[in-house]
Amino acid sequence: QERLVESGGGSVQAGGSLTLSCAASGFSYTPYVMGWFRQAPGKEREVVAVINDRGNVGYEDSAKARFTISKDKDKNIMSLQMNSLEVDDSAMYYCAASRKGVRWSMRATDFGIWGRGTQVTVST
Numbered sequence: 388q389e390r391l392v393e394s395g396g397g398s399v400q401a402g403g404s405l406t407l408s409c410a411a412s413g414f415s416y417t418p419y420v421m422g423w424f425r426q427a428p429g430k431e432r433e434v435v436a437v438i439n440d441r442g443n444v445g446y447e448d449s450a451k452a453r454f455t456i457s458k459d460k461d462k463n464i465m466s467l468q469m470n471s472l473e474v475d476d477s478a479m480y481y482c483a484a485s486r487k488g489v490r491w492s493m494r495a496t497d498f499g500i501w502g503r504g505t506q507v508t509v510s511t
C-alpha cells in the first residue's frame with residue numbers, strides 16, 4: 388500500500404536551514420500533486436508547498452522566497468529545502484500525496500495519503 392515517510396526534521400536556530408525529505412513507496416497510481424503541510428500546536432494544518440507532475444509549484448505566502456520544493460521522480464523522493472527559518476515555521480511537517488485524479492490542489496482535503504510527520508523546531 389501507499390506509504391510516505393518523512394525525514395530531516397530537527398531543531399535549528401532562527402535563520403538556519405533545514406531540508407526535509409519524503410520517500411514514497413507502494414503507489415498504484417502516480418499522484419499528480421505532492422505536497423508539504425505543517426501543523427503547529429493549537430493551529431490548523433496549513434499547506435507549505437506543493438508540486439505537480441509538470442513541475443509547477445505553489446507556496447504558502449510566508450514560504451515564498453525561503454522554501455523550495457522539489458522532487459526526484461526516479462527515486463520517488465520529494466524534498467523541501469527551507470532557508471531563513473523563523474520561529475513561526477516550527478511545526479510538525481507532513482508529506483502528502485493527492486488523491487487520484489486531483490491535478491492541482493493546495494487543500495489538505497485533496498490529499499489522501501499522508502506521512503507520519505517530522506518535527507521542525509526553530510528557536511531564537
